[in-house]
Amino acid sequence: MKNSLEAIHVVIPAYNEEESVGMVVEELGRLDLDLVIWVVDDGSRDATSEEADKAGARVVRHSVNIGQWGALRTGFMLALLDGAEIIVSIDADGQHDPKDLPRLIDAFYKEKADLVIASRFFYDGKPEMLRHRRLGIRFFNKLLKIIFRYELTDCTNGFKVYKAELIKKVLPKLKEAQYGALEFLIKATKQDALIMEIPIKSVSNIQSSKGRVKYGYNLFRTIIKSLFD
Amino acid sequence: MKGIQLVGIIVALYLLVQIYINYRRKNYSFRRALFFSLLWIVVLLLFAYPPLAELALPFLSTKDVIMSVLVIGIIILFLLISEIYQQIGKIEKRVEILVQNLAIEDYLKGVISENKDDEK
Numbered sequence: 001m002k003n004s005l006e007a008i009h010v011v012i013p014a015y016n017e018e019e020s021v022g023m024v025v026e027e028l029g030r031l032d033l034d035l036v037i038w039v040v041d042d043g044s045r046d047a048t049s050e051e052a053d054k055a056g057a058r059v060v061r062h063s064v065n066i067g068q069w070g071a072l073r074t075g076f077m078l079a080l081l082d083g084a085e086i087i088v089s090i091d092a093d094g095q096h097d098p099k100d101l102p103r104l105i106d107a108f109y110k111e112k113a114d115l116v117i118a119s120r121f122f123y124d125g126k127p128e129m130l131r132h133r134r135l136g137i138r139f140f141n142k143l144l145k146i147i148f149r150y151e152l153t154d155c156t157n158g159f160k161v162y163k164a165e166l167i168k169k170v171l172p173k174l175k176e177a178q179y180g181a182l183e184f185l186i187k188a189t190k191q192d193a194l195i196m197e198i199p200i201k202s203v204s205n206i207q208s209s210k211g212r213v214k215y216g217y218n219l220f221r222t223i224i225k226s227l228f229d
Numbered sequence: 230m231k232g233i234q235l236v237g238i239i240v241a242l243y244l245l246v247q248i249y250i251n252y253r254r255k256n257y258s259f260r261r262a263l264f265f266s267l268l269w270i271v272v273l274l275l276f277a278y279p280p281l282a283e284l285a286l287p288f289l290s291t292k293d294v295i296m297s298v299l300v301i302g303i304i305i306l307f308l309l310i311s312e313i314y315q316q317i318g319k320i321e322k323r324v325e326i327l328v329q330n331l332a333i334e335d336y337l338k339g340v341i342s343e344n345k346d347d348e349k
Contacts, residue, residue: 040332060336066325074329078336175322
């Protein structure tokens with residue numbers, strides 16, 4: 001499958017990911033897709049930028065660490081400036097398999113979706129991740145369902161395909177730097193965006209900060225704040 | 230007048246002047262300046278005339294002036310913490326925008342200079 005008419009822009013926020021970012025970029029480059037790959041180095045203290053550059057990505061560097069969504073926002077803005085129609089976000093730690101991207105893109109086109117989320121919870125069996133993290137994600141899925149009446153199985157996953165138009169509408173309304181994943185979803189639902197999920201298998205990343213209590217607390221805070229926006 | 234009262238009055242007056250200066254410099258909005266002015270005026274009055282705290286006794290369901298001053302103090306403290314938290318949030322947001330703009334600017338400069346090199 002090759003969509004030569006509109007290049008797909010992939011944004012990879014990266015912070016101290018020198019060991020995996022190069023591999024992620026290379027694997028994306030091997031796909032039979034016309035991709036423009038952006039790596040936003042969010043103030044890393046290691047060789048993340050150099051590794052991404054070597055692998056062939058367009059590298060943008062933050063002078064200080066401002067958080068994952070801050071980095072995504074920078075990448076989104078550059079992709080939009082470059083005329084992107086479709087924007088993909090994927091984590092730099094290698095927990096997502098880039099080979100799943102064509103399936104996500106296929107679904108995006110077939111269903112004319114505004115946002116496609118890769119779900120680690122649709123797959124047969126339990127997703128490969130720490131138990132408390134799994135429970136945390138389920139809790140937030142339920143919370144979104146109760147408060148915003150939107151049913152998702154993996155609301156915090158960073159592997160997504162966005163319609164550029166949706167990003168243009170939602171991006172100016174976002175207020176969170178680090179914890180924008182849920183805020184984006186909430187604001188996208190308010191735009192009546194068509195959101196769908198596609199099953200993927202993920203590799204566990206034990207070192208990720210996403211399973212920590214602080215991360216969970218901040219996601220919760222984001223949901224509560226969004227109630228009053 | 231006790232020494233502690235004098236210290237309290239001087240501190241409250243100093244803070245009121247600071248609010249006025251910040252308002253004149255447009256660092257504070259009118260609402261923000263008004264809120265803090267009222268807050269420090271109440272503190273100033275309480276230090277100047279402590280029996281005023283007795284007025285708060287029925288609202289706070291206490292019979293003790295010291296206790297009412299303590300409760301009011303804790304409420305003010307929470308208000309200030311909330312205010313600081315909000316300000317930190319705003320500063321973080323500004324830093325975020327600044328960092329993003331710098332990163333984008335640097336990237337675009339790099340692209341422009343690469344293009345110039347290619348033309349040569």
